[in-house]
Amino acid sequence: MTEETSTGAPSRRSLLGWGGAGLVLGAAAAGGAVAVTREESDAGDAVPAASTGAAVDFYGPHQAGIATPVQDRLHFAAFDVKTEDREEFVALLKEWTRAAARMTAGHAVGEGAFGGLAEAPPDDTGEALGLKPSRLTLTLGFGPSLFERHGERFGLAGRRPKALVDLPKFPGDNLDRARSDGDLCVQACADDPQVAVHAIRNLARIGFGKVAIRWSQLGFGKTSSTTPDAQTPRNLMGFKDGTRNIAGTDEARLARHVWVGEKDGPDWMTGGSYLVARRIRMNIETWDRTSLREQEDVFGRDKGEGAAVGKAKERDEPFLKAMKPDAHVRLAHPDSNGGATILRRGYSFTDGTDGLGRLDAGLFFLAYQRDVREGFIPVQRSLAAKDALNEYIQHVGSAVYAVPPGVRDKDDWWGRALFTGKA
Numbered sequence: 316m317t318e319e320t321s322t323g324a325p326s327r328r329s330l331l332g333w334g335g336a337g338l339v340l341g342a343a344a345a346g347g348a349v350a351v352t353r354e355e356s357d358a359g360d361a362v363p364a365a366s367t368g369a370a371v372d373f374y375g376p377h378q379a380g381i382a383t384p385v386q387d388r389l390h391f392a393a394f395d396v397k398t399e400d401r402e403e404f405v406a407l408l409k410e411w412t413r414a415a416a417r418m419t420a421g422h423a424v425g426e427g428a429f430g431g432l433a434e435a436p437p438d439d440t441g442e443a444l445g446l447k448p449s450r451l452t453l454t455l456g457f458g459p460s461l462f463e464r465h466g467e468r469f470g471l472a473g474r475r476p477k478a479l480v481d482l483p484k485f486p487g488d489n490l491d492r493a494r495s496d497g498d499l500c501v502q503a504c505a506d507d508p509q510v511a512v513h514a515i516r517n518l519a520r521i522g523f524g525k526v527a528i529r530w531s532q533l534g535f536g537k538t539s540s541t542t543p544d545a546q547t548p549r550n551l552m553g554f555k556d557g558t559r560n561i562a563g564t565d566e567a568r569l570a571r572h573v574w575v576g577e578k579d580g581p582d583w584m585t586g587g588s589y590l591v592a593r594r595i596r597m598n599i600e601t602w603d604r605t606s607l608r609e610q611e612d613v614f615g616r617d618k619g620e621g622a623a624v625g626k627a628k629e630r631d632e633p634f635l636k637a638m639k640p641d642a643h644v645r646l647a648h649p650d651s652n653g654g655a656t657i658l659r660r661g662y663s664f665t666d667g668t669d670g671l672g673r674l675d676a677g678l679f680f681l682a683y684q685r686d687v688r689e690g691f692i693p694v695q696r697s698l699a700a701k702d703a704l705n706e707y708i709q710h711v712g713s714a715v716y717a718v719p720p721g722v723r724d725k726d727d728w729w730g731r732a733l734f735t736g737k738a
Contacts, residue, residue, distance in 0.1 A: 534662025
């Protein structure tokens with residue numbers, strides 16, 4: 316859990332031009348394949364895409380959903396590959412790509428949810444009909460097990476990136492294997508939870524018999540932001556989270572800390588990133604009985620403004636030595652970790668209770684970086700060893716993925732360079 320590193324709405328069809336009203340899809344924002352879509356309000360003023368539920372461009376040099384402005388909802392799914400046929404798996408990746416491009420643009424999958432052959436299942440499940448695209452992004456990653464379990468059959472032997480390492484066991488980890496790992500992952504982010512769930516549901520339906528969901532996680536209330544000009548969100552402990560997160564428009568920091576460079580290797584990962592996903596359970600009931608002073612000491616920031624110890628404003632540069640040695644902010648700060656920096660896209664979750672009357676709640680932590688060995692691992696080693704916050708949290712799920720570069724155009728597909736050897 317790393318804080319410092321980062322009136323009548325028109326129908327979905329009318330928004331995409333199916334009913335006469337159109338969206339103007341702008342150029343991709345620097346570094347993040349973010350559509351600068353704008354829509355005219357009743358007063359004739361341009362309204363930012365984030366407030367309209369408009370579409371995010373699926374195509375670009377990087378996958379959307381990384382540097383893209385963080386949406387409000389998440390449905391994350393890890394898949395295990397069931398097919399042993401390489402061509403069948405490649406065909407699935409191509410079909411998934413086509414479906415993802417349509418859903419992120421606000422279209423139904425294939426021929427849609429109705430109007431087709433009555434004797435056959437429809438191509439789309441239909442629960443997103445009439446809904447806006449809601450800035451849906453779909454981001455795909457490949458896990459280490461894809462290369463280890465299917466490497467020979469799929470022609471991937473020797474193609475696992477060196478940076479796609481198995482995460483070490485950190486002190487305090489209590490990982491549930493049923494909520495960890497996976498050959499593939501798809502991260503669906505949107506401002507409407509039904510749009511995100513619809514996307515994962517349809518990809519799982521398309522993949523039936525070839526892949527199966529290993530585990531999934533719903534998230535709400537983003538706990539970090541890639542738009543630092545906006546208000547910093549708060550986690551379930553009530554503290555602002557991700558104050559120093561990388562901005563989605565900061566090309567220099569993205570290139571330095573997030574995107575895989577040409578010299579990093581392998582070639583098929585150039586323009587991609589590495590994702591660490593951690594399910595972090597919070598001991599909410601214990602935290603809620605902790606004094607305000609101790610809570611602020613644990614984080615190293617005040618709870619109201621979010622200012623670091625001895626500072627007045629949230630974004631004032633923190634003086635780390637003024638904090639307690641085990642303060643979360645102090646231990647997570649790049650200056651305490653040799654400059655290690657990650658881009659965060661975490662979400663809160665609540666999954667009912669644990670049978671003892673305690674909320675099963677916490678943070679679903681998502682961190683993107685250029686190299687896991689220089690990003691998440693050194694930061695988490697520091698936190699796991701000393702962080703005062705460890706009294707109130709526990710890591711219970713974990714996974715790491717290689718996230719390939721973006722899909723360039725309608726003839727491209729997820730993972731093409733990996734399987735063809737051609738960038």
